[in-house]
Amino acid sequence: MSNALEVAANAVRELRPGELVIDASATALPGLADRAISGLDARLMSLFASDEREVAGRFFLHHVWSLPQLKRFLRVIAPIDPAEPSFPSISAKHPAANWFEREVMDLFGLVPTGHPNPARVVLHDDWPERAWALRKDFPAQGAVARVPGDYHPFRPVTGEGVFQVPVGPVHAGIIEPGHFRFGVAGEPVLYLQMRLFYVHKGTEKRFEHLPWRHGVFLAESISGDTVVGHALAFAHAVERLATVTVPPRAQALRTVLLELERIYNHTADIGAVATDVAFTVPASRAQALREGLLRIQDRLFGTRLLRGTIALGGVRHDLTSQGRQVLSAHLRVFATEFDALIALLIDAGTFTDRVDGTGILTHQAARDLGVVGLAARASGVDADLRRDHPHDGYAGVRFEVPVEDGGDVRARLMVRAREVEQSLLILHQVLDAMPDSAIAASMPERLPALASALGWAEAWRGPCTHWVATDTRGEIARVKVTDPSFLNWPGVIQAVPGNIIPDFPVINKSFNLSYSGNDR
Amino acid sequence: MLGIIAKSLGTGVLTEADPFGGRASFGFPVVDFSRCTACGECAQSCPSGAIQAATPTEGCKTLSLSYAACIQCRACVTACPEKAIGVSDGVEVAAYTREQLAQTASFTVDPETGRATFSQDAVHHGPGLAESAFRLRDRIRGRLGRSLHVRQVDAGSCNGCELEIAATANPLYDLERFGIHLVASPRHADVLLVTGPVTRNMEIALRRTYDAAPEPRVVVAVGTCGCSGGIFGEGTYAAIGGVDRVLPVDVYIPGCPPRPQAILNGLLVAMGVREARILPSREQ
Ligand code: SF4
Ligand code: SF4
Numbered sequence: 165m166s167n168a169l170e171v172a173a174n175a176v177r178e179l180r181p182g183e184l185v186i187d188a189s190a191t192a193l194p195g196l197a198d199r200a201i202s203g204l205d206a207r208l209m210s211l212f213a214s215d216e217r218e219v220a221g222r223f224f225l226h227h228v229w230s231l232p233q234l235k236r237f238l239r240v241i242a243p244i245d246p247a248e249p250s251f252p253s254i255s256a257k258h259p260a261a262n263w264f265e266r267e268v269m270d271l272f273g274l275v276p277t278g279h280p281n282p283a284r285v286v287l288h289d290d291w292p293e294r295a296w297a298l299r300k301d302f303p304a305q306g307a308v309a310r311v312p313g314d315y316h317p318f319r320p321v322t323g324e325g326v327f328q329v330p331v332g333p334v335h336a337g338i339i340e341p342g343h344f345r346f347g348v349a350g351e352p353v354l355y356l357q358m359r360l361f362y363v364h365k366g367t368e369k370r371f372e373h374l375p376w377r378h379g380v381f382l383a384e385s386i387s388g389d390t391v392v393g394h395a396l397a398f399a400h401a402v403e404r405l406a407t408v409t410v411p412p413r414a415q416a417l418r419t420v421l422l423e424l425e426r427i428y429n430h431t432a433d434i435g436a437v438a439t440d441v442a443f444t445v446p447a448s449r450a451q452a453l454r455e456g457l458l459r460i461q462d463r464l465f466g467t468r469l470l471r472g473t474i475a476l477g478g479v480r481h482d483l484t485s486q487g488r489q490v491l492s493a494h495l496r497v498f499a500t501e502f503d504a505l506i507a508l509l510i511d512a513g514t515f516t517d518r519v520d521g522t523g524i525l526t527h528q529a530a531r532d533l534g535v536v537g538l539a540a541r542a543s544g545v546d547a548d549l550r551r552d553h554p555h556d557g558y559a560g561v562r563f564e565v566p567v568e569d570g571g572d573v574r575a576r577l578m579v580r581a582r583e584v585e586q587s588l589l590i591l592h593q594v595l596d597a598m599p600d601s602a603i604a605a606s607m608p609e610r611l612p613a614l615a616s617a618l619g620w621a622e623a624w625r626g627p628c629t630h631w632v633a634t635d636t637r638g639e640i641a642r643v644k645v646t647d648p649s650f651l652n653w654p655g656v657i658q659a660v661p662g663n664i665i666p667d668f669p670v671i672n673k674s675f676n677l678s679y680s681g682n683d684r
Numbered sequence: 685m686l687g688i689i690a691k692s693l694g695t696g697v698l699t700e701a702d703p704f705g706g707r708a709s710f711g712f713p714v715v716d717f718s719r720c721t722a723c724g725e726c727a728q729s730c731p732s733g734a735i736q737a738a739t740p741t742e743g744c745k746t747l748s749l750s751y752a753a754c755i756q757c758r759a760c761v762t763a764c765p766e767k768a769i770g771v772s773d774g775v776e777v778a779a780y781t782r783e784q785l786a787q788t789a790s791f792t793v794d795p796e797t798g799r800a801t802f803s804q805d806a807v808h809h810g811p812g813l814a815e816s817a818f819r820l821r822d823r824i825r826g827r828l829g830r831s832l833h834v835r836q837v838d839a840g841s842c843n844g845c846e847l848e849i850a851a852t853a854n855p856l857y858d859l860e861r862f863g864i865h866l867v868a869s870p871r872h873a874d875v876l877l878v879t880g881p882v883t884r885n886m887e888i889a890l891r892r893t894y895d896a897a898p899e900p901r902v903v904v905a906v907g908t909c910g911c912s913g914g915i916f917g918e919g920t921y922a923a924i925g926g927v928d929r930v931l932p933v934d935v936y937i938p939g940c941p942p943r944p945q946a947i948l949n950g951l952l953v954a955m956g957v958r959e960a961r962i963l964p965s966r967e968q
Contacts, residue, residue, distance in 0.1 A: 288885050297921050308884065308921050333889050336868035338836045338850045340843055341886060362885045363840045366922030370915075378731035381757055385915050388844020388941065445688045451854040452698050458851070466709040469844055471940065472757050508687060680842045683885075 176238075180404050182553060183237050183618050190225065190242040190251045197227060197254045197261075200238060204231045207547060208534045209620075209629050210646040211264035213272040215300045217246055219614065219636065223274060225251045226644075227261075228618065228629065232552040237618055239631075244274055253279035260534025263650060271298040286361050286683075289313040297369060298642075304369050318345045318357055325349055329665065333362045340679035344668075351664040356657050360682055367684040371643035376402065376611055377476065379640060383630070384471050386645055387681030392418075392425040393623020394630070394645070394681075395474035400555060401619025401632035401643075402476050405611050410556075412599035414478030419557035419594050420491075421465075421473050423587040426624035428457040430580040430587075431502065433676050437577055438509060440670040441518040446508045453501055460494045478604025488595045499588050506581045519573040523671030525659040526571055535655040537626015537648040539675055542579045543571035549622035556621075561593045571659075573674040583624075610638040625649065625678065647681030698855040711772040712751050712938070713760050715789070719768035722747050722791040722800040729763035731755065732908070732915045745800050748788035751777065752911040752926070755940035775943055778950035779936045780957075782911065782928065831863035832955050835873035835897065839890045839930075840883035840916075840923060845907035845941040849877065852944045852951075864951055870896040875954050876903050877947075880910040881923040882930050894931050900961040902954045905933045906947060908940040915940075 179185040188196055200206035206229035214224045223244040231238050244251055253276035255262040265276035266285040273296035276282060287295070290310040296302055321328050326349045333341035341362040347354040367386060371379055383398035384391045396418060403410060410418070435450025458468040465473050465481050473480055483491070509515050525535065530543035540547055548565040550558040566582035568575035616633035626648030635641035656675050660668060713735075715726075722745040724737035734753035738746050761769045779785045791800035836849055852859045853866060867873055870893045882890060894901065905927035908914035918925025927933050934957045937950035 295921075302921070304921060305917075305919055306921065307919065307924070333886070334837055334870075334893050338838075338846050338866065340838050340841070340846065341889065362889070363838065363883055364885055364922050365840055365881060365883055365916045366920045367916070369922075370917065370920065374731065381731040381755060381759075382915050385755075385842040385844070385909075385940075388842040388847055391844070445692055448855050449691065449695070451851075452695075452856060455851065455854050455856050462709055468943065469847060469941065471755075471844075504691070508691060511687065678843060679838075 178236075179239075180617055182235065183239065183404075184231075186238065186240045188240050188242050190244060193225070193227060193240060193242050194252050194254050194257070196240050197258060200229050200231070200240075201258065204229075205233055206231050206238065207536070208258065208260040208264075208651075209237065209627060210631065210644060211261050211268070212631070212644040213244070213268045213274055213298070214633060214642045214644075215272065215298065216641075218300060222246065223249070223272060225268070225274070226631070227254075228631070230547070230549070230552065230627075232547060235553055237553065237620070239618065249273055250275040250277050252277055253282075256280045258534070259532055259654070260651065262654065270296075272296055273299065284315040286364060287315070288359075288361065289315050297366065304366070304373050316359055319347065319355065321347050323349070326354065342679050346660075346665060346668070348665060351666075353661050353663055353665060353668070356660040358653065358657065360653065360679060362683065363680050364683040365680075368643055368645060371640050374640070376634075376638075376640050377607070379632075379643065380474060380476055383645075384474075386684060387647055387649070387678040388469065389429055389678065390425070390623045390625060390628065390647070390681060391470050392421045392474060393621050393625075393628040394647070396422060396556065396621040396623075397619045397628040397630040398632065398643070399474055399476050399619065400621065401617045401630045402607075402611065404617035404619065405615055405632060405634065406608050408477055408605050408607060410478050411601040411603065411605055412557075413482075413601040414603045414605075415557040416594050416598050417479045417481075417483060417603065418474065419561070420483070420591060421470055421479070422556065422621065422623065423591050424457065424461060425470055427498075427584050427587050428454050428461075429624045430584050431457065433673065434505065434509070434577060434580055436673045436676065437519065437573065437670055438515070440673050441515060443509070443512065443515050446505055449501070449505050449508070453498060453505065456494070456498065460491060464491060475604050477607045478602070480604070482603045483598070488598065492592065492595050495588055495591055502584060509577075516574065518667075518670060519577060519674075521570075522573040522667050523659040523663055523674060524571045525655050527569070529658045530571065530655060533654045533658065534651055536651045537622070538579050538583065538624070539576060539626070539652050539655055541565065541567045542575035544569045549620055549627045553620060557594060561590050563590050573670055576674040613638045623648070625676070626652065645684055647678055647684070649677035649679070649682040652677050653682060699858040699861065700856055709773070710756055710758060711774050711777065712754055712756065713749065713758070713769050714772050715747070715749060716768045716770065717747075717789045717802045719766045720747065720789070720791075720802060721766055723765065725763045725765055726760035726769060729759040731757060731759065735760055743793050743795060745791040745793055746788055747791070748786060750782075750786040750912065751938045752782045752785040752936060753908060753914065754938065755908050755915055775945040776949045777938055777942070777946050778953045779938075780934065782926070782936060785911065785936060785938055831865065832875055832951060832958065833865050833867045833873050834875045834877050834951065835867055835870045835893070836877045837870075837879070837890055837893050839878050839880045839886040839910075839927065841879035841907065841909060845879040845910070848941045848944050849879075849906065849947055852947050857944045857948060859948055859951070862948070862952065864948075864955075870894070871898065873897045874902060874958055875951065876901060876931075877906055877951070878903060878910055878927045878931070879906045880927050881913040881916045881918070881925050882927055884922055884924060887924060887930055890930055900958060902934045902958050902961070903927065903931050904935040904937060904950055904954050906937045906950070907942060908938055911936045911938050
């Protein structure tokens with residue numbers, strides 16, 4: 165392993181294939197983070213805590229990094245003494261950690277020392293102090309009293325002609341709730357502040373109270389547009405825990421499902437951007453194309469949004485050779501229509517006028533904020549777990565990772581368009597050479613006790629990661645869910661200033677982040 | 685420009701004449717109680733607590749199933765050793781109460797063999813529903829009385845329900861032809877279409893949205909979460925549960941998420957509820 169890390173760490177262990185672990189002291193965390201980033205081009209994937217006071221007498225803090233050069237994840241674990249519930253923050257140097265560390269503070273009562281803005285992020289103003297919901301001694305059931313409070317002061321506006329525009333949480337369209345505050349001078353936006361977590365459902369706590377076999381159904385409901393992505397990330401973690409190998413045909417089918425999810429979402433988003441600039445013909449074409457995909461999914465897998473397709477150990481439905489032909493034929497027609505849709509958009513000056521140079525997220529900002537997935541690739545960050553940490557059938561297929569440099573609405577649109585092309589390429593490869601095997605491996609009766617594993621998948625929006633840990637009975641002790649939206653919302657905050665308010669919907673749509681995935 | 689015109693003309697009309705024509709490939713589980721032995725395997729397999737097995741008294745077992753809580757995962761279908769669970773393919777699943785979506789069967793247990801036999805079915809088929817389905821057909825045949833303005837409120841959903849609500853407006857379903865419009869403000873709304881589980885952090889915004897809508901407002905709970913809290917449960921530290929824990933609900937549309945046709949059907953039922961409220965005499 166690289167020298168960059170050996171220095172401070174006692175030992176780097178390969179806990180499971182592709183997953184390195186370093187046990188460190190809390191004080192060593194910032195130094196290790198610096199070295200991982202500078203020496204190994206590490207990218208922060210997740211940062212969270214676990215309450216292991218019952219079994220180990222301690223909390224633990226976990227930093228999870230992607231090390232693309234080594235094709236491995238690195239989890240740095242540090243114990244936190246309950247008598248001194250704090251840990252050193254890395255947010256001042258590595259802003260990607262900002263919300264993560266504040267979430268740990270809100271839900272575990274562990275304080276990130278040296279955090280530049282240690283304000284609440286998950287908890288709204290009317291949550292009482294010391295309501296640390298993810299601590300084991302906090303009851304899952306039972307309402308939490310509302311108390312008066314003011315923990316989210318919005319930045320005051322000063323200056324002549326400068327004012328604030330509040331929007332939400334209930335919006336005008338059919339979208340999820342969130343509150344935005346624009347500081348504006350006339351039309352141009354000076355800054356954007358947001359308050360999220362309106363749809364915080366206590367999902368991570370809920371996992372701890374479901375039998376582990378049922379967790380996959382909860383994972384499907386983390387973000388309704390990323391059913392396969394989250395179900396796979398959860399299933400991967402559980403399968404790695406149980407050291408179960410997923411049969412080749414199941415891996416191939418999982419690849420098919422994940423790419424279908426990517427295509428239908430990308431198509432919908434391209435249409436949504438057209439809707440937001442009032443370009444109705446392509447918008448309605450995109451909706452019809454998407455509906456066609458959902459119907460073929462319904463026909464082949466019995467589910468429009470691919471719910472219930474992923475099983476622990478494999479998949480729940482096979483695809484007959486006739487089904488494969490039906491799908492291939494549908495995708496061929498889709499490809500032609502999709503090309504026509506893109507041509508319609510980029511040939512229209514009225515459209516490109518609205519998207520070119522709008523909502524720019526610079527490469528530097530994307531790197532510093534740790535933005536992931538398609539939003540990162542549209543800002544020139546070349547990262548994709550399907551290639552960098554291959555899962556399911558991806559090691560065996562040829563595909564490219566499209567990257568654009570513009571960082572604007574157009575770049576995010578073009579990354580989607582080019583990814584759809586690649587998805588079609590992947591789908592045809594997989595459908596033409598479907599291995600023969602069972603579609604699921606059997607899972608053991610119980611999971612190993614006091615063990616943990618990381619699961620990941622590059623879903624359409626970006627990486628979904630789940631860290632699953634078991635208790636003494638082999639039931640779930642903790643699931644940390646990271647949706648790409650959580651890493652990308654700060655990117656939206658950066659991309660909006662300098663644009664005018666009427667461009668906000670189209671910028672927001674071009675990211676299309678999940679509120680539910682973010683808030684859980 | 686020419687390309688756009690050519691595309692529009694070339695595409696033609698996509699809207700389907702009968703949106704209720706397509707059958708659901710998986711609606712809800714249907715238990716054939718005559719084959720059921722009340723072994724409870726289905727209840728064990730059910731991730732959302734939609735099936736509950738109980739032994740209320742010695743010699744008696746019950747099995748209850750609630751579509752309000754069912755996430756349509758089909759785990760019960762495969763779990764049943766007697767192959768007593770099939771599936772329905774209907775999309776007209778809206779109900780006026782949570783209870784209408786539930787059924788309970790009782791079994792007597794033979795003390796000798798321990799074998800349970802089905803003794804009594806307590807299936808509540810909502811009496812209003814057949815009638816409203818009939819009325820809906822009328823409406824679809826073009827006798828639409830009035831239009832309906834709908835404000836959607838996401839009070840905690842995973843966004844799956846929003847995807848299907850948005851789909852009702854796509855060119856294939858085109859809900860506007862039924863006189864149903866999705867509007868931007870609760871002040872313009874006849875109906876609030878609420879998804880859930882209602883979270884603690886959305887409760888106040890939901891109440892305010894309700895207060896902002898003019899009477900006679902109709903509340904439609906959409907999705908398993910909106911009907912019962914679904915997989916997220918009820919009364920947790922973060923999720924209050926079904927919409928009826930916070931607001932009076934007039935129509936329930938179960939499903940995770942409900943299909944576009946089921947949502948359309950529920951909205952047409954809501955239209956009936958609203959009419960009944962405006963013109964009580966005519967409805968008698
Ligand atoms: S289909 Fe419904 S009733 Fe059956 S196991 Fe799934 S949630 Fe429970
Ligand atoms: S009912 Fe299903 S699709 Fe709808 S919000 Fe709940 S989990 Fe999501």
